[in-house]
Amino acid sequence: MTASPLPEALPTTWLPRSVWSQALRDGRRTLIGWSVGTALVGAMYSSFYPQIGGSMGDLTRSLPDGLKQAFNMEDLGSAAGYLGSTPFGVVIPLLALFHGAATGARAIAGDEESGRLDLLLAHPVGRVRLVLQRYAALVTGSGTIALAVLLMMLAIREPADLGTVSPAEFTAQCLGLALLSAFFGALAVCIGCFAGRRGLVFGTTAAVGVVSYALNSFGPQIGLGWTRHLSAFHYYLGGEPLKHGFQWADDGTMAAACLVLVGLGAWAFRRRDIGL
Amino acid sequence: MTQAIRLEKLAKTYGRRRGLVDLTLDVGHGEVFGYLGPNGAGKSTTIRLLLDLIRPTGGRATVLGLDPRVDSVELHRRTGYLAGDFTVDGRQTVRECLSFLAALRGGIPERRITALADRLGLELAPRIRSLSKGNRQKLGLVQAFVHQPELLILDEPTSGLDPLVQQVFLELVREARADGRTVFMSSHVMSEVQAVADRVAIIREGRLVTVDTVAALRERAVRTVELHFDGTVPAEEFSRLPGVSDVSVEGTRLRCRIAGSPDALVKAAARHTVTGLLCEEPDLEELFFEYYRNGAGHDRVTAA
Numbered sequence: 001m002t003a004s005p006l007p008e009a010l011p012t013t014w015l016p017r018s019v020w021s022q023a024l025r026d027g028r029r030t031l032i033g034w035s036v037g038t039a040l041v042g043a044m045y046s047s048f049y050p051q052i053g054g055s056m057g058d059l060t061r062s063l064p065d066g067l068k069q070a071f072n073m074e075d076l077g078s079a080a081g082y083l084g085s086t087p088f089g090v091v092i093p094l095l096a097l098f099h100g101a102a103t104g105a106r107a108i109a110g111d112e113e114s115g116r117l118d119l120l121l122a123h124p125v126g127r128v129r130l131v132l133q134r135y136a137a138l139v140t141g142s143g144t145i146a147l148a149v150l151l152m153m154l155a156i157r158e159p160a161d162l163g164t165v166s167p168a169e170f171t172a173q174c175l176g177l178a179l180l181s182a183f184f185g186a187l188a189v190c191i192g193c194f195a196g197r198r199g200l201v202f203g204t205t206a207a208v209g210v211v212s213y214a215l216n217s218f219g220p221q222i223g224l225g226w227t228r229h230l231s232a233f234h235y236y237l238g239g240e241p242l243k244h245g246f247q248w249a250d251d252g253t254m255a256a257a258c259l260v261l262v263g264l265g266a267w268a269f270r271r272r273d274i275g276l
Numbered sequence: 277m278t279q280a281i282r283l284e285k286l287a288k289t290y291g292r293r294r295g296l297v298d299l300t301l302d303v304g305h306g307e308v309f310g311y312l313g314p315n316g317a318g319k320s321t322t323i324r325l326l327l328d329l330i331r332p333t334g335g336r337a338t339v340l341g342l343d344p345r346v347d348s349v350e351l352h353r354r355t356g357y358l359a360g361d362f363t364v365d366g367r368q369t370v371r372e373c374l375s376f377l378a379a380l381r382g383g384i385p386e387r388r389i390t391a392l393a394d395r396l397g398l399e400l401a402p403r404i405r406s407l408s409k410g411n412r413q414k415l416g417l418v419q420a421f422v423h424q425p426e427l428l429i430l431d432e433p434t435s436g437l438d439p440l441v442q443q444v445f446l447e448l449v450r451e452a453r454a455d456g457r458t459v460f461m462s463s464h465v466m467s468e469v470q471a472v473a474d475r476v477a478i479i480r481e482g483r484l485v486t487v488d489t490v491a492a493l494r495e496r497a498v499r500t501v502e503l504h505f506d507g508t509v510p511a512e513e514f515s516r517l518p519g520v521s522d523v524s525v526e527g528t529r530l531r532c533r534i535a536g537s538p539d540a541l542v543k544a545a546a547r548h549t550v551t552g553l554l555c556e557e558p559d560l561e562e563l564f565f566e567y568y569r570n571g572a573g574h575d576r577v578t579a580a
């Protein structure tokens with residue numbers, strides 16, 4: 001045996017010490033991908049504003065009111081109105097939704113299905129602690145993506161003629177974005193805590209997300225205005241943070257929903273068999 | 277002395293599928309306990325019940341004096357576990373994985389991790405994804421043994437290991453016993469367990485078939501006996517003796533297989549003039565085949 005006199009030097013790289021930091025480290029490449037991708041897609045759509053913002057305003061004037069309302073196109077002429085339609089109304093939140101669903105499905109159900117959870121849960125880590133730390137890593141990821149989008153928006157704000165939206169208003173919208181992703185993440189974690197099937201969890205969460213989007217956009221058109229209160233997208237976009245700044249009531253509702261979902265999940269996870 | 281593991285009528289059903297049926301079993305402190313059974317017998321089920329990964333549908337388990345359900349964190353702190361299908365995130369390096377798991381246990385001196393990995397011939401630098409099955413299993417062994425737990429629960433620990441590493445593993449188990457620690461290990465085959473185990477349990481279809489010391493099992497095992505006489509002997513005279521089977525006579529030589537006490541055989545042989553006697557080592561594996569096949573091995577063997 002080669003017993004080196006110097007104990008093998010402590011690794012120079014930073015090594016994770018907790019379930020939270022290990023989850024972040026394992027998922028760092030994926031998270032960088034999500035952040036860069038979402039920020040770039042957001043920037044691309046937002047930077048069309050100078051070219052189509054003004055003219056679209058004229059173009060959409062002839063469209064039926066209902067349609068304009070559904071797609072948030074009532075006010076394409078202003079920067080805030082334009083940003084609230086396609087970029088922050090459709091593309092970016094849907095990416096955030098899928099980030100939450102995919103990461104949340106992996107956090108518990110994916111690891112359970114692959115058998116990896118056995119090892120962690122045979123260590124002195126309580127089940128509730130595992131759920132909370134995995135979810136905390138997910139929220140950290142959601143925040144990182146939202147921050148990347150925010151930084152990108154602040155960078156293109158002047159060049160893309162978006163100066164009428166203040167940095168605070170962008171921040172408010174990105175906070176909502178982080179909460180939206182965290183909400184669907186919480187939903188996925190919660191379902192995963194009941195049923196450890198990754199495909200099922202991702203599918204259900206994505207379906208709930210798409211239905212929520214539809215409820216918020218089209219519910220009012222078909223006389224179901226009240227249904228938008230069931231939709232996470234309503235709390236994300238309804239208060240129009242790009243125009244009116246921070247919507248603390250909406251943000252608080254989202255955060256509370258996240259806590260309830262994760263709490264419910266952790267409760268269920270404590271009670272059931274692992275790996276079935 | 278309190279028991280390290282105490283199972284009382286422990287039962288587990290998966291929906292309508294049988295997992296484990298009323299298992300009652302004690303494992304003492306400091307004992308190396310072999311847990312044998314064919315595929316689907318319920319070995320992994322038992323082990324996962326001990327660790328609170330799954331919950332019993334009946335009866336109870338007490339491990340290190342704790343109820344796994346209530347004190348799982350405390351129990352996990354004091355045990356080392358190697359799963360039957362040990363899997364870890366392939367994106368981590370071996371070093372990263374071990375240091376993370378050590379951190380979950382409140383930290384383990386880096387030296388100790390390196391020394392154990394060295395002993396098993398496990399490299400620390402590669403990504404887990406790139407490891408062969410055997411090397412992955414070594415990683416599983418390191419994480420189970422490195423914190424020197426009071427109780428080791430190992431599900432098929434030697435699967436995928438080459439004979440040299442299997443030897444190292446057996447050394448580790450012997451050292452654990454020398455330190456007064458308890459080892460509970462499952463296996464399909466007797467040979468690897470009989471080398472270290474104090475006692476062995478055999479289960480089949482979720483039920484305990486037998487539990488005994490290796491020495492006692494050996495006494496019960498089937499062995500082949502060869503007798504030489506000065507003249508020919510009638511085979512029928514021997515084939516009806518209790519415990520005797522497969523009698524064949526070739527000239528003055530008689531071969532047969534005997535389970536349990538050889539008393540009747542010796543007395544029958546003594547009626548003739550015996551010129552030679554040859555008795556092979558008992559084949560424990562054979563005993564297990566009996567148990568595995570019909571589960572009635574116990575009755576047949578002890579009928580002698």
Ligand SMILES: Nc1ncnc2c1ncn2[C@@H]1O[C@H](COP(=O)(O)OP(=O)(O)OP(=O)(O)O)[C@@H](O)[C@H]1O
Pocket residue numbers: 275276290293294295296313314315316317318319320321322360464
């Ligand atoms: N999650 C599950 N759902 C349904 N049945 C299960 C489940 N896990 C185990 N079983 C059943 O319980 C029985 C015992 O399985 P177990 O995995 O404990 O066997 P084992 O002794 O470990 O077998 P092996 O030697 O193949 O590892 C089997 O019949 C199996 O089909």
Ligand SMILES: [Mg+2]
Pocket residue numbers: 319320321360431
């Ligand atoms: Mg098994």
